[in-house]
Amino acid sequence: MTRIVDLTLPLEDGAPALGRLARPVIIPHTTHEGSKKLKQGTPDDLLTFTTTYMGMLDHSGTHIDALIHNNPDGAPIDEMPIEMFMGKAVCLDLRHVGDRGDITREDMEAAEKEAGVTVDGHIVLMCTGINERHWPNDEIVRMNPQVTAEATYWLHERGSRVHGVEGPSTDRVDENLFVNHRICRDLGMVHYEWLWNLEAVLGAGEFQFQGIPLRIKGASGSPVRALAFLE
Incomplete structure (x- = not known):
């Protein structure tokens, strides 16, 4: 039997976002009550419906960066190999690093x-x-640890082209250095940001992961539904 664990942040209206990025806008568009005036169906059996308006960046919620995000010559999300977004995975316990700490090679x-x-x-x-x-406090956007240069090279040395973190970034954005992003740009690596519920897969060993982006033409990233498949 395979157990599926959802690693996706709940995407909701006004969710915390980095100061340089817009918060998602997710609001009712059509309601069941409002759609009655369209008189779908028959007078004694109206067919009402509801729809939701979504206005957000391609880096909202649990998302994957495309190669073009930091590299003008990189591929947009719709041209990246779909195989990059799935495969064998492991979750590392780095909770001891703490708020705004450094994730090192050690x-x-x-x-x-x-x-x-x-x-x-x-x-x-x-x-x-x-x-x-x-x-869901707004302070979360300033609390993520830094994936250091040595940790990023450690991943690359082991053939890992894709990694993922909780929080809005792999870098402490307010420092404006973007060490991990720059190395990923140079080495053709990408990462997921704002993963959720990772505690549920700690200690699971190796598992299968999928975080499939939307096929948005020319986009610099995409929200994903991130799933772990555990035996």
């Missing part, structure tokens, strides 16, 4: 050992605990 090696999985081309998810500590 942290990655110790967490890899604890997970019991040798990283070899895996999608590597990093549980830092900031969702549990801060969601």
